[in-house]
Amino acid sequence: MNMLFYNAIGKLAGISREEAAVFLSAFQTRKFKKNSILLREGEVAHELYFIMEGAVRQYFSKDDGVEKTCSFSFEAEFVTDIESFSRKSRSVTNIVTIEPVSCLVINCTDLMEMLNHSAVVAELCRSIIEKVATDNIKRIQSMLALSPERQFRELVQSNPGLLQRVPQRYIAQYLGLAPESLSRIRKRMIITEKSLT
Missing domain, CATH: 1.10.10 (Arc Repressor Mutant, subunit A)
Structure with a gap:
């Protein structure tokens, strides 16, 4: 059992070691070099990443071509363009590694298959989306206040x-x-x- 993964998802939803192992089995391990592009603006986000080691940034390009960083993700965090991933819409952001990254990856099709067969995975995914939404709200509040x-x-x-x-x-x-x-x-x-x- 990957304890970093188990501890991270355990914080988001009550999940047994056996259920976590089933969920983990749908992920693949991947490694990326520094400055690797995980998602380009305009593409559909088909994959959800769980970072085991390394760091990524998510950014968009303004009309004048200037980049605007909107988030950083580190170990034990999930990252994707949530709106693009869940709605199969074109991403408005880019996701790029800023260090060499080792991660677990699941594609949207496999995740949806698990959602349809496991109430625990459905609850976990809801918790992941809630955390991303809450983090975004906190970010906006911080910027404004x-x-x-x-x-x-x-x-x-x-x-x-x-x-x-x-x-x-x-x-x-x-x-x-x-x-x-x-x-x-x-x-x-x-x-x-x-x-x-």
């Missing part, structure tokens, strides 16, 4: 290794800042932390 500095502080607190793993330009995109502005925020935070020690 918090200063960029506070957003950055909370982002780093919830992802302690973020600064070592994600290029600063992607973090700046995520926060809606110019890279120089993010550098100033980081310097202020370092000065503040030093003054408190």
